[in-house]
Amino acid sequence: MPIWASIRVKILLAFFVVVGVSFLVAATNLNGVVSNYLTEQRTREDTQAAENLAGVYAPLFQSGDSAALNSRLQEDALGLDGRLLLLDTDGKVQFDSFNSLCGQRLVLPEVVRVLVNGDKYAYGMHRPGQETASALSGEEGAEYVAYGAHELVGSWGPIGALVYVSRIQGMMDSLDQVSWQLNSVFLVIAVAALVLAYFLSRMLTNPITNLSRTMRRMGEGDLSARVPERGSGELRQLAENYNTMAAQLENLDQSRNQFVSNASHELKTPLATMKIMLETMIYEPEMPGELRQEFMQDMNHEIDRLTGIITDLLTLTKMDNRQDAMKLEEIDMTALTEEILRLLRPVAEKRSQTLESRITPGVTMTGDRTKLNQVLYNLIDNGMKYTQDGGRVRVTLDEEGDNLIWRVKDNGIGIPPEDQEHIFERFYRVDKARSRETGGTGLGLSIVRQLVNLHGGAITVESEPGKGSCFTVTLPRGGGK
Numbered sequence: 001m002p003i004w005a006s007i008r009v010k011i012l013l014a015f016f017v018v019v020g021v022s023f024l025v026a027a028t029n030l031n032g033v034v035s036n037y038l039t040e041q042r043t044r045e046d047t048q049a050a051e052n053l054a055g056v057y058a059p060l061f062q063s064g065d066s067a068a069l070n071s072r073l074q075e076d077a078l079g080l081d082g083r084l085l086l087l088d089t090d091g092k093v094q095f096d097s098f099n100s101l102c103g104q105r106l107v108l109p110e111v112v113r114v115l116v117n118g119d120k121y122a123y124g125m126h127r128p129g130q131e132t133a134s135a136l137s138g139e140e141g142a143e144y145v146a147y148g149a150h151e152l153v154g155s156w157g158p159i160g161a162l163v164y165v166s167r168i169q170g171m172m173d174s175l176d177q178v179s180w181q182l183n184s185v186f187l188v189i190a191v192a193a194l195v196l197a198y199f200l201s202r203m204l205t206n207p208i209t210n211l212s213r214t215m216r217r218m219g220e221g222d223l224s225a226r227v228p229e230r231g232s233g234e235l236r237q238l239a240e241n242y243n244t245m246a247a248q249l250e251n252l253d254q255s256r257n258q259f260v261s262n263a264s265h266e267l268k269t270p271l272a273t274m275k276i277m278l279e280t281m282i283y284e285p286e287m288p289g290e291l292r293q294e295f296m297q298d299m300n301h302e303i304d305r306l307t308g309i310i311t312d313l314l315t316l317t318k319m320d321n322r323q324d325a326m327k328l329e330e331i332d333m334t335a336l337t338e339e340i341l342r343l344l345r346p347v348a349e350k351r352s353q354t355l356e357s358r359i360t361p362g363v364t365m366t367g368d369r370t371k372l373n374q375v376l377y378n379l380i381d382n383g384m385k386y387t388q389d390g391g392r393v394r395v396t397l398d399e400e401g402d403n404l405i406w407r408v409k410d411n412g413i414g415i416p417p418e419d420q421e422h423i424f425e426r427f428y429r430v431d432k433a434r435s436r437e438t439g440g441t442g443l444g445l446s447i448v449r450q451l452v453n454l455h456g457g458a459i460t461v462e463s464e465p466g467k468g469s470c471f472t473v474t475l476p477r478g479g480g481k
Helices: 007-063 066-080 109-115 130-137 169-219 234-283 289-320 333-350 369-385 432-438 444-454
Strands: 082-087 093-096 121-126 145-154 157-166 328-332 354-359 364-368 392-400 403-410 458-464 468-476
Touching (some): 007 066, 007 121, 007 145, 007 157, 066 082, 066 093, 109 121, 130 145, 234 289, 328 369, 333 354, 333 364, 333 392, 364 468, 369 444, 369 468, 444 458
Parallel strands (some): 354 392
Antiparallel strands (some): 082 157, 328 364, 403 468, 458 468
16 A cells, blocks of 8 residues: 555644644744834834934035034934935935945935935835945945935925935844744644654554454454454444444354354254165165155155255245345234134144133234234244143233234243243254154244344243243334334
């Protein structure tokens, strides 16, 4: 798998981008705010200073008092830590606090705006190069300089301009220092974000990695593999749900293997019996006719058992695969119960058993008549098989709220407590020898439970060895809907 396809790498990149870009934007905005604040503050201060000085120097410049102008110019320039120049209307320097540009024409954008364009005041910050900036500001090594030009107005109108050369290198150095500090903090935070994202991604992806590793083990056949259930929240819930699913798959696989083993055993037993009887008949041609007839009847009985097992297996398979569609209709459960009892009474009489009933009239529900018939028929037939001759089987049909209740109670051999939770499992027998004598396949109760589940119902059993058993089937009236 390419490294960029890893969830961990994607989390690292996403976290870095979100944190890094957020801080970069914040740092840029903060740097801009600081820069704008300092620039605007410096602009206001320089503008105010130039305006005040222009008002002072205009009458002195008009009067031509050179001594007073030079003295005042030197003093004010020193106080402002800058350079002051007085220009005539042609842009020539008449007075300079540095005394180096007198008589030269000063061509600056701000001077042009005031003397040519007629603006009252113009101000600008420039980076003309180290040589020019140092020469104009008198600040050694300076790269930045600001020019503020303000008109000088005499008694008859504009008489020139005052130029204030402001030293702004210190301010620009401060801005560069702030920018460098912000960038350094950004790099530190970026590295910290990557480290935090790495540990966070490990914390988030380790459960997924463990899950993937476990799934691979299960894919290779190890159904006992489980995911460590650590942490909390959705990832722990994912691990718990996966382990639950894995346990169900393992149980299903074990049930399947047990089912195949039991089915093979159940099918093998009658085949082995028939093979022995056939070989006896083949190798003993002088076998008496009565014994031969008895062997033939036994083989016919074993064939019936095989047919029953196969039929029940097919029934269970169809129900497991939802291939046995439900044919829903409104059923008179009172009439259905009475019909099944009528069919089984001759069998009970043959065994000298009493088949009692208490049936609530007018009970109906929506369901599959054939499947419900099979449920009650199997339960009554099962009760009669495991009840001694002369015993009693009692069938009741009641209504309880939105449910109807079937109860089949006998006074037969009963079921030991340790076997009661297993009797609905496929091929499970409480007494294997006795069960085979009765002709059971070991699938009847499994089929009953499946049919009850299809109707949204439930089946339970209460039993005591030697005193009999009671099977209770609870079915919702609309269970088939």
